[in-house]
Amino acid sequence: MDSNAVLQKIKDRNQSFGEWAFKLIVPIVFIGLCGIGYHFSELPFIFVLNEVIIRLARNSFLVISLIIPVIAGMGLNFGIVLGAMAGQIALIFIANYSLEGLGGLLIAVLVSTPVAIVFGYLVGLVLNKAKGKEMITSMILGFFANGLYQLVFLLFAGTIIPFKKEGLLLSTGVGLRNSVDLAGVRYALDDIYKYRPDAFPMLTIPVVTLLVVALLCVTLTFFTKTKLGQEMRAVGQNMHIAQVAGINVDRTRIMAVIISTVLAAWGQIIFLQNIGTLNTYGSHEQVGLFAVASLLIGGASVSKATYKQALLGTFLFHMLFIISPMAGQNIMNDSQIGEFFRVFVAYGVIGLALLLHAWQSKGKKQSLKSS
Amino acid sequence: MTTEYLLQIDNVSKEYSGNRVLKGVTINIKPGEVHGLVGENGAGKSTLMNILFGMSVIHDTGGYEGNIIIDGNIVNPKTPKESMELGIGMVHQEFMLIPGFSVTENIKLNREVTKDNLFSRILGPKMKTLDFKKMGKDGREALDKLGMSIDEWMPVAGLPVGYMQFVEIAREIDKENLKLLVFDEPTAVLAESEADRFLKIVRKLADLGIAILFISHRLDEIIEITDNITVLRDGEVVSNLATKDADVHKIAELMVGRKLEQTIIKKTRDEREKEDYILELEDLYVDMPGEKVKALNLKVHRGEILGIGGLGGQGKIGVANGIMGLYPTTGKILKNGIPLPLNQPKKALDSGLAFVTEDRRGVGLLLDDSIEHNIAISALQIKNKFLKKLANINMMNEKEIRQHALEMIKELDIRCTGPKQLTRRLSGGNQQKVCIARALTLDPDIVLVSEPTRGIDVGAKKIVLDLLVKLNKELGMTVIITSSELAELRSVSDRIAIVFEGKLEGVLAPDASDVDFGLMMAGEYGKEEVS
Numbered sequence: 001m002d003s004n005a006v007l008q009k010i011k012d013r014n015q016s017f018g019e020w021a022f023k024l025i026v027p028i029v030f031i032g033l034c035g036i037g038y039h040f041s042e043l044p045f046i047f048v049l050n051e052v053i054i055r056l057a058r059n060s061f062l063v064i065s066l067i068i069p070v071i072a073g074m075g076l077n078f079g080i081v082l083g084a085m086a087g088q089i090a091l092i093f094i095a096n097y098s099l100e101g102l103g104g105l106l107i108a109v110l111v112s113t114p115v116a117i118v119f120g121y122l123v124g125l126v127l128n129k130a131k132g133k134e135m136i137t138s139m140i141l142g143f144f145a146n147g148l149y150q151l152v153f154l155l156f157a158g159t160i161i162p163f164k165k166e167g168l169l170l171s172t173g174v175g176l177r178n179s180v181d182l183a184g185v186r187y188a189l190d191d192i193y194k195y196r197p198d199a200f201p202m203l204t205i206p207v208v209t210l211l212v213v214a215l216l217c218v219t220l221t222f223f224t225k226t227k228l229g230q231e232m233r234a235v236g237q238n239m240h241i242a243q244v245a246g247i248n249v250d251r252t253r254i255m256a257v258i259i260s261t262v263l264a265a266w267g268q269i270i271f272l273q274n275i276g277t278l279n280t281y282g283s284h285e286q287v288g289l290f291a292v293a294s295l296l297i298g299g300a301s302v303s304k305a306t307y308k309q310a311l312l313g314t315f316l317f318h319m320l321f322i323i324s325p326m327a328g329q330n331i332m333n334d335s336q337i338g339e340f341f342r343v344f345v346a347y348g349v350i351g352l353a354l355l356l357h358a359w360q361s362k363g364k365k366q367s368l369k370s371s
Numbered sequence: 372m373t374t375e376y377l378l379q380i381d382n383v384s385k386e387y388s389g390n391r392v393l394k395g396v397t398i399n400i401k402p403g404e405v406h407g408l409v410g411e412n413g414a415g416k417s418t419l420m421n422i423l424f425g426m427s428v429i430h431d432t433g434g435y436e437g438n439i440i441i442d443g444n445i446v447n448p449k450t451p452k453e454s455m456e457l458g459i460g461m462v463h464q465e466f467m468l469i470p471g472f473s474v475t476e477n478i479k480l481n482r483e484v485t486k487d488n489l490f491s492r493i494l495g496p497k498m499k500t501l502d503f504k505k506m507g508k509d510g511r512e513a514l515d516k517l518g519m520s521i522d523e524w525m526p527v528a529g530l531p532v533g534y535m536q537f538v539e540i541a542r543e544i545d546k547e548n549l550k551l552l553v554f555d556e557p558t559a560v561l562a563e564s565e566a567d568r569f570l571k572i573v574r575k576l577a578d579l580g581i582a583i584l585f586i587s588h589r590l591d592e593i594i595e596i597t598d599n600i601t602v603l604r605d606g607e608v609v610s611n612l613a614t615k616d617a618d619v620h621k622i623a624e625l626m627v628g629r630k631l632e633q634t635i636i637k638k639t640r641d642e643r644e645k646e647d648y649i650l651e652l653e654d655l656y657v658d659m660p661g662e663k664v665k666a667l668n669l670k671v672h673r674g675e676i677l678g679i680g681g682l683g684g685q686g687k688i689g690v691a692n693g694i695m696g697l698y699p700t701t702g703k704i705l706k707n708g709i710p711l712p713l714n715q716p717k718k719a720l721d722s723g724l725a726f727v728t729e730d731r732r733g734v735g736l737l738l739d740d741s742i743e744h745n746i747a748i749s750a751l752q753i754k755n756k757f758l759k760k761l762a763n764i765n766m767m768n769e770k771e772i773r774q775h776a777l778e779m780i781k782e783l784d785i786r787c788t789g790p791k792q793l794t795r796r797l798s799g800g801n802q803q804k805v806c807i808a809r810a811l812t813l814d815p816d817i818v819l820v821s822e823p824t825r826g827i828d829v830g831a832k833k834i835v836l837d838l839l840v841k842l843n844k845e846l847g848m849t850v851i852i853t854s855s856e857l858a859e860l861r862s863v864s865d866r867i868a869i870v871f872e873g874k875l876e877g878v879l880a881p882d883a884s885d886v887d888f889g890l891m892m893a894g895e896y897g898k899e900e901v902s
């Protein structure tokens with residue numbers, strides 16, 4: 001036999017089939033789960049589809065904001081919680097000045113941006129001091145920032161920071177209320193144009209919001225082909241070599257975090273304009289966790305993530321959200337089961353991803369050692 | 372101030388935590404000059420080059436004294452970026468390529484060709500789009516200059532080491548403002564034919580007016596290529612001489628500072644007619660890029676030293692890598708008549724094989740661990756050596772490890788401050804010796820060594836080869852040694868197998884004539900006999 005053909009055959013067989021299957025296995029498992037859950041939930045298809053589309057529109061932006069730090073080799077940026085806070089600060093700001101409608105929303109975006117840049121910069125500085133431990137550091141930073149956030153809005157609001165609008169502050173005049181009504185900007189983005197197909201009266205598609213997400217995906221693709229994107233990829237692969245090539249590694253990493261934080265701020269604004277009320281002390285808390293879980297369910301890993309994975313993951317994760325209460329009810333006679341299940345899934349999938357990551361990097365070391 | 376010198380290294384000293392590794396080094400280089408820098412492993416060559424290139428290891432460890440002067444101006448670069456802007460290029464002793472990037476992306480790393488777009492006009496040049504087409508063209512051009520035919524969009528991961536080296540050179544020559552090019556042991560990873568090609572390129576670059584600083588342990592090549600030579604010993608310049616006044620022997624003595632006995636071991640060979648095979652390869656295919664093995668058959672006698680030779684790219688490197696299961700392999704490998712599972716490095720190690728890879732720069736040391744742990748780690752994992760039982764729990768026997776490490780350090784002359792030193796802090800050559808020590812610690816029946824003496828200085832070379840012969844004689848260890856240096860193979864082997872186009876071309880006795888070796892390596896041996 002032609003010897004080259006033999007070699008080709010070896011190659012094809014060994015073409016890291018394992019790796020390939022591995023990447024797909026997580027999404028496949030979740031597609032399976034969704035299928036089973038959907039079956040037992042006995043919910044009408046159009047209803048589920050409608051809900052999923054709404055959630056896809058409001059959550060994807062946040063999930064996609066995680067991608068750039070992954071490219072820059074910093075893992076999953078749980079620090080997007082700070083971005084979410086920046087978004088909320090901006091929303092509180094417009095609520096205070098009673099700014100409404102699309103204009104109000106745009107002002108929120110404008111206000112949140114500089115705040116998020118500052119937050120991102122600070123997070124970036126800290127993460128540069130903790131190279132190799134970015135994920136846990138960013139998670140702790142999120143908790144720490146949450147403390148500060150509470151301090152500011154519980155103690156400083158009304159005392160140091162004056163508030164204009166009635167009803168925002170607690171009756172004591174100190175501290176912000178538990179929830180802020182965002183009626184002024186509710187659906188400001190979603191309602192610009194909603195498509196309602198005649199054939200399915202239950203279905204409403206927030207076209208503009210989806211377009212914004214699509215635009216983000218396009219921009220992201222464009223970004224990876226820019227000079228800065230290339231630098232981030234280089235830094236992500238090997239900081240030392242990047243530095244020797246003259247790339248300012250620390251600055252590049254800070255840029256990655258800043259971009260991620262700003263996107264998260266915008267993402268949180270998009271999210272909350274759909275929800276309509278801001279839970280002052282709670283809305284941001286789960287943002288990091290759920291976004292990370294969504295991304296991972298889409299098949300991304302700690303070192304590789306694309307917007308397609310983000311979209312797929314968001315879709316699957318929220319599909320589970322929608323169907324699991326009913327499925328739980330029908331199978332176990334307890335709709336709470338579904339709630340447990342989705343929290344379990346969120347934490348479980350993150351734990352699994354981190355474990356796999358640890359294994360993989362250990363495996364790499366091992367094979368080097370033995371050679 | 373004007374000067375005829377392009378680069379002046381003026382009275383440079385460097386300390387690593389109290390350990391003075393450079394002492395008042397002064398070197399002057401003119402444009403277009405090829406300047407050789409030689410010295411034993413650990414003499415301070417790489418350290419000096421790191422200073423020149425503004426590497427962070429230097430500045431994170433307290434900087435240095437003295438001045439780097441370019442075109443008469445004191446520059447003292449603090450970052451690689453500054454050095455690059457000054458026109459200094461460098462091919463480092465360890466690889467500086469990003470494995471996940473293509474060849475072109477590596478060549479153009481941080482010097483990408485970009486074009487404007489809407490965003491870059493608003494947000495600045497960082498947002499410019501990469502012009503992949505132009506980058507590819509530049510990359511192609513640089514590769515062509517080096518006579519490299521590989522696809523410029525191939526990923527770097529998985530390329531053979533020699534190719535990677537040329538990619539690094541391509542990256543350097545693609546820099547337009549290049550004035551001074553530093554090569555830290557560029558040929559250590561190249562096969563002989565590649566090295567020849569490389570030397571021609573160096574000459575061409577020098578003729579273009581680029582000054583070249585060239586570090587190598589291959590003294591004949593230093594003599595061949597350089598105009599002037601600086602000899603370092605223990606961080607001091609012991610001699611600065613014109614190449615025309617030098618010869619290999621003289622330089623070697625200057626380096627080591629004592630008389631060298633150049634006689635390499637003459638083996639006394641007993642002509643045993645052995646049918647006792649320890650290892651049999653049948654119809655072996657190894658898919659190692661650039662070193663493919665195609666249907667190779669070879670039998671290895673128990674207790675012999677078998678040399679594997681051949682020209683670069685013909686597949687000799689692939690043989691050992693295939694046996695160890697490091698690249699996709701098919702065929703049959705019998706060890707003591709029992710089939711060895713393919714593609715499973717762990718199984719190969721378990722069955723008593725040990726391997727010292729040719730890939731010196733990705734040596735696979737745990738750089739942030741001590742010398743003694745690096746030496747012991749494989750044996751600990753594979754052979755359960757160095758374990759003691761404490762209340763039924765297996766514990767590392769630190770004392771035994773220390774003892775063994777000290778022996779190895781002495782035996783292989785590893786230049787270090789002690790067994791606890793981190794391997795990151797060792798010079799390149801001494802890191803290699805640690806690798807060899809680690810393989811030998813496995814007490815293998817068969818040790819496969821690929822290019823064991825590359826990057827090792829003349830004195831240490833002899834030590835390594837002597838040790839292999841000693842292990843073979845005293846412990847009966849079977850040694851399979853792959854090398855591009857025929858002289859080295861002939862000095863230690865019992866038989867030499869020549870690989871051509873991935874197949875076994877023939878087996879020769881070490882004292883066979885040069886003509887036979889030449890014919891075999893060119894694949895002409897068999898043909899002549901037939902016709």
Ligand SMILES: Nc1ncnc2c1ncn2[C@@H]1O[C@H](COP(=O)(O)OP(=O)(O)OP(=O)(O)O)[C@@H](O)[C@H]1O
Pocket residue numbers: 387388392410411412413414415416417418419428464786787795796797798799800801826
């Ligand atoms: N990062 C470091 N920290 C501490 N000591 C170091 C470090 N790097 C090198 N050294 C020490 O400096 C000395 C000179 O090392 P250097 O790498 O310059 O040697 P070299 O001449 O390049 O040798 P080789 O031919 O083996 O590459 C050695 O004794 C080494 O142990």
Ligand SMILES: [Mg+2]
Pocket residue numbers: 416417418464555798799800
């Ligand atoms: Mg060196």
